[in-house]
Amino acid sequence: MKITFIDGSIKEYNDGMSSLDIANSISPSLAKKAVFSKVNGENFDLDRPILNDASLELILRDSEEALEALNHSCSHLMASAIKRLYPNAMFGVGPAIEEGFYYDVNPGEGIKITEADLIKIENEMKKIVSENVEFKRQELSKEAALDFFSYDKYKQEIINDLEDGVIISTYTHGDFTDLCRGPHVMSTKLLKHFKLLNISGAYWRGDSKNEQLQRIYGTCFFTEEDLKRHLEILKERAEKDHRKLGRELELFMISEYGPGFPFWLPNGMTLRKQLEDYWYKVHRRENYQFIQTPIMLNKDLWEVSGHWKNYRDNMYTSEIDKHEFAIKPMNCPGGLLVYKHSLHSYKDLPIRVGELGLVHRHEASGALNGLFRVRNFTQDDAHIYMREDQIIEEVGNLIRLFDEIYSVFNLKYHIELSTRPLDKYIGSVEVWDKSEKALADACESVGKSYKVNPGDGAFYGPKLDFKLRDSMNRIWQCGTIQLDMNLPVRFDISYIDENGEKKRPVMLHRAIYGSLERFIGILIEHYGGAFPTWLAPVQVKLIPVNNQYHLDYVEKIKELLLDEDIRVEVDSREEKLGYKIREAQTKKIPYQLVIGDNEVKNNQLTFRQYGKQESTTVSIEQFVMMIKSEIKNLGK
RNA sequence: GCUCCCAUAGUUUAAUGGCAAAAUAAAGCAAUGGUAAUGCUUAGAUCCAAGUUCGAUUCUCGGUGGGAGCACCA
Numbered sequence: 207m208k209i210t211f212i213d214g215s216i217k218e219y220n221d222g223m224s225s226l227d228i229a230n231s232i233s234p235s236l237a238k239k240a241v242f243s244k245v246n247g248e249n250f251d252l253d254r255p256i257l258n259d260a261s262l263e264l265i266l267r268d269s270e271e272a273l274e275a276l277n278h279s280c281s282h283l284m285a286s287a288i289k290r291l292y293p294n295a296m297f298g299v300g301p302a303i304e305e306g307f308y309y310d311v312n313p314g315e316g317i318k319i320t321e322a323d324l325i326k327i328e329n330e331m332k333k334i335v336s337e338n339v340e341f342k343r344q345e346l347s348k349e350a351a352l353d354f355f356s357y358d359k360y361k362q363e364i365i366n367d368l369e370d371g372v373i374i375s376t377y378t379h380g381d382f383t384d385l386c387r388g389p390h391v392m393s394t395k396l397l398k399h400f401k402l403l404n405i406s407g408a409y410w411r412g413d414s415k416n417e418q419l420q421r422i423y424g425t426c427f428f429t430e431e432d433l434k435r436h437l438e439i440l441k442e443r444a445e446k447d448h449r450k451l452g453r454e455l456e457l458f459m460i461s462e463y464g465p466g467f468p469f470w471l472p473n474g475m476t477l478r479k480q481l482e483d484y485w486y487k488v489h490r491r492e493n494y495q496f497i498q499t500p501i502m503l504n505k506d507l508w509e510v511s512g513h514w515k516n517y518r519d520n521m522y523t524s525e526i527d528k529h530e531f532a533i534k535p536m537n538c539p540g541g542l543l544v545y546k547h548s549l550h551s552y553k554d555l556p557i558r559v560g561e562l563g564l565v566h567r568h569e570a571s572g573a574l575n576g577l578f579r580v581r582n583f584t585q586d587d588a589h590i591y592m593r594e595d596q597i598i599e600e601v602g603n604l605i606r607l608f609d610e611i612y613s614v615f616n617l618k619y620h621i622e623l624s625t626r627p628l629d630k631y632i633g634s635v636e637v638w639d640k641s642e643k644a645l646a647d648a649c650e651s652v653g654k655s656y657k658v659n660p661g662d663g664a665f666y667g668p669k670l671d672f673k674l675r676d677s678m679n680r681i682w683q684c685g686t687i688q689l690d691m692n693l694p695v696r697f698d699i700s701y702i703d704e705n706g707e708k709k710r711p712v713m714l715h716r717a718i719y720g721s722l723e724r725f726i727g728i729l730i731e732h733y734g735g736a737f738p739t740w741l742a743p744v745q746v747k748l749i750p751v752n753n754q755y756h757l758d759y760v761e762k763i764k765e766l767l768l769d770e771d772i773r774v775e776v777d778s779r780e781e782k783l784g785y786k787i788r789e790a791q792t793k794k795i796p797y798q799l800v801i802g803d804n805e806v807k808n809n810q811l812t813f814r815q816y817g818k819q820e821s822t823t824v825s826i827e828q829f830v831m832m833i834k835s836e837i838k839n840l841g842k
Numbered sequence: 843g844c845u846c847c848c849a850u851a852g853u854u855u856a857a858u859g860g861c862a863a864a865a866u867a868a869a870g871c872a873a874u875g876g877u878a879a880u881g882c883u884u885a886g887a888u889c890c891a892a893g894u895u896c897g898a899u900u901c902u903c904g905g906u907g908g909g910a911g912c913a914c915c916a
Contacts, residue, residue, distance in 0.1 A: 308911095321847070321910090406911030407845025414913040418845045421911065449909095453853075462889085462907050517916060536916070570843050570914060571907095579915075664916070752874055780874085788878035802876055814877065821877065 226252040241272035242389035277302035280426035286382030287330035306425030400426035448730035466581030473743035499540025537563035556592035577727030601648030624662035666692035684720035738841030751802030
């Protein structure tokens with residue numbers, strides 16, 4: 207048979223040789239690195255014979271796909287260990303995920319696996335690893351598979367959902383066989399470096415109407431170092447958890463009297479204000495106008511907008527003077543009332559109206575999570591009304607604006623274009639196609655690539671989503687640009703065109719931070735609480751060496767800095783210098799100024815930056831210039 | 843909302859069916875300092891409700907809140 211390699215070279219091999227045989231014939235070290243292969247693009251286990259001419263790609267250890275196969279194999283390993291410990295266990299699905307794997311388990315009637323049992327399971331897994339058993343693929347008919355898995359109702363359900371006549375594969379290692387597509391690593395001996403992480407509930411087939419299985423999460427790597435590094439990262443994430451830092455740095459709190467309703471403490475309020483000021487500043491430059499619409503409006507409005515029908519259960523309501531009112535879950539209906547308040551000429555378009563709008567949504571209690579998921583939050587909303595021919599340019603400019611703002615925070619991102627849903631959508635297919643193309647063209651017009659999410663658009667229009675990647679490699683969806691074909695019709699908005707006729711404008715919703723609350727939560731973790739100077743609640747901590755002799759000079763510096771709008775505090779407690787330095791460091795204050803005899807005598811100051819060891823002595827003027835320019839440049 | 847886990851000073855943690863321990867923060871006193879913790883003193887807590895019990899912070903049950911996820915996220 208002829209084997210075509212990915213570099214295009216073709217070689218002749220005996221029929222029935224496996225990928226591993228071929229790899230070995232090239233070089234044993236290559237074979238050692240191979241985890242599985244792709245034959246004619248199809249995933250193949252290394253030991254599976256190749257029967258005819260084919261293309262062959264070896265998937266090596268250092269690739270994402272290899273790690274996925276490893277983790278998937280590890281989920282089988284875990285299932286086999288569980289089966290030994292809990293003989294009546296049944297299994298749902300057990301895939302590899304972003305940073306590991308999970309398996310959904312029903313351990314048996316009346317049995318619960320708890321965190322404490324994870325060690326037991328890990329030990330059993332280690333035993334199986336040391337048994338060094340191979341993963342063996344088998345293929346069978348649907349009927350045979352149903353028969354084989356007769357003991358497991360979940361597997362039966364999965365098999366029953368497959369088409370008749372399809373070939374079903376199973377993988378066996380040792381005494382455990384699982385329904386699986388593959389591919390897997392050759393042997394359990396590769397699965398030495400794993401860790402079970404946590405356990406939780408998960409609905410069977412992801413449907414809340416179904417029973418819940420126990421989902422056990424774990425992670426597996428090719429080397430012990432990689433595993434250790436990953437566990438370090440998990441630890442770091444826990445250290446930088448915004449709920450923890452929010453408490454330690456006194457940024458925000460959430461009271462049991464209002465689950466999901468964050469309180470901003472003075473430090474957090476300062477930080478938030480910086481984000482707002484910056485937002486207003488760039489939006490003024492981009493010719494936005496600003497409004498504020500009421501928190502609470504008559505139910506009739508929400509009937510017009512359609513929210514009453516669709517989201518009633520998540521809206522807070524109140525009866526006032528026998529009229530029903532609802533607290534806004536979105537800003538757009540209010541914004542549309544403002545648009546309709548006056549007539550608009552085609553000459554005025556695009557009209558860009560921004561609103562930092564506080565919205566309330568009754569989220570399920572279990573969904574709440576620090577600042578990441580709250581019940582009231584502030585959207586950095588804006589609605590843009592324009593002519594159809596303005597979409598590409600306007601969206602292009604928006605993308606540039608998003609790019610500018612994200613780069614200030616050193617957040618990398620990628621764009622996703624979500625297109626028309628399969629069935630639940632309004633408007634004509636032609637308009638959808640045109641809109642989707644406009645969004646795509648806008649990306650291209652500013653040289654940005656995007657990934658398409660087919661069918662993932664809102665029912666009212668396509669959208670561009672901005673997925674940010676933070677300093678700990680997690681992805682967050684914040685920004686969004688959405689075309690809306692629904693509300694302009696429902697609210698019957700119009701502009702007057704050059705012929706004096708009424709026309710329907712195109713409406714765009716967009717948010718960059720998304721939600722101020724959530725964005726701040728992300729920033730807290732992204733920066734680990736060590737904010738750049740422009741955002742830091744306290745920018746400068748002034749520390750006199752001796753209160754008696756140096757406090758006057760310190761107060762003078764404080765006044766000078768305050769005059770320059772620098773957020774400064776004096777630590778004049780009767781504590782030793784080292785103590786105050788330590789505290790300023792733990793509070794992650796960007797600049798600590800130490801003032802003693804030397805500074806007073808020379809009319810200077812000595813500063814030390816957060817996280818740095820060395821200190822520098824400069825004149826007050828030099829320091830002011832330096833810190834002001836840093837703040838003005840937003841830390842860039 | 844669902845599954846599992848958890849609830850002790852402001853915070854982080856300890857202990858117990860019979861006076862609840864410490865660190866840190868706070869307050870007071872002393873020490874007057876040069877780059878990550880000066881010493882001493884004081885004050886401060888068992889989430890709420892019911893039950894079992896002579897006695898419950900501890901056991902049981904309900905509630906509330908929190909965590910890991912699932913479902914949801916216009």
